[in-house]
Amino acid sequence: xxxxxxxxxxxxxxxxxxxxxxxxxxxxxxxxxxxxxxxxxxxxxxxxxxxxxxxxxxxxxxxxxxxxxxxxxxxxxxxxxxxxxxxxxxxxxxxxxxxxxxxxxxxxxxxxxxxxxxxxxxxxxxxxxxxxxxxxxxxxxxxxxxxxxxxxxxxxxxxxxxxxxxxxxxxxxxxxxx
Numbered sequence: 001x002x003x004x005x006x007x008x009x010x011x012x013x014x015x016x017x018x019x020x021x022x023x024x025x026x027x028x029x030x031x032x033x034x035x036x037x038x039x040x041x042x043x044x045x046x047x048x049x050x051x052x053x054x055x056x057x058x059x060x061x062x063x064x065x066x067x068x069x070x071x072x073x074x075x076x077x078x079x080x081x082x083x084x085x086x087x088x089x090x091x092x093x094x095x096x097x098x099x100x101x102x103x104x105x106x107x108x109x110x111x112x113x114x115x116x117x118x119x120x121x122x123x124x125x126x127x128x129x130x131x132x133x134x135x136x137x138x139x140x141x142x143x144x145x146x147x148x149x150x151x152x153x154x155x156x157x158x159x160x161x162x163x164x165x166x167x168x169x170x171x172x173x174x175x176x177x178x
Contacts, residue, residue, distance in 0.1 A: 093127025137169025
């Protein structure tokens with residue numbers, strides 16, 4: 001998610017990135033990344049005023065109008081585990097509880113077809129008490145890039161794919177992509 005964060009910052013957006021690992025947050029704050037990915041360290045330094053590393057999903061959601069769920073989905077007996085997706089989705093939903101403005105939630109993690117409109121939608125609605133397609137927008141937006149080219153491919157993609165639950169959330173995400 002860090003390459004995505006810096007690409008958004010380069011495009012002029014304020015980005016609130018959440019991680020529960022304080023070592024990761026410190027690395028981002030210090031622009032000291034433990035893996036080689038072109039442009040990441042440069043953009044972390046250049047756009048430090050636009051990138052806000054946080055340890056609270058509540059703070060990130062309350063500061064934004066769009067949330068990206070970008071967590072590991074390790075293979076488990078031939079299928080992708082949704083353990084982390086579920087945890088984060090429910091936390092985002094809880095942060096949306098009682099919110100008046102429409103908030104778009106975008107799944108970027110690897111999930112099988114039907115998961116976003118099925119389980120993820122259910123987790124969001126149950127945690128927030130709101131309805132997807134009305135108070136919450138929901139999209140799926142996978143990443144197509146290779147290590148060593150992630151940031152550049154995000155900035156100049158051959159195409160972008162937007163799976164939308166409703167037209168308004170799909171347009172919101174498409175506008176960001178453009």
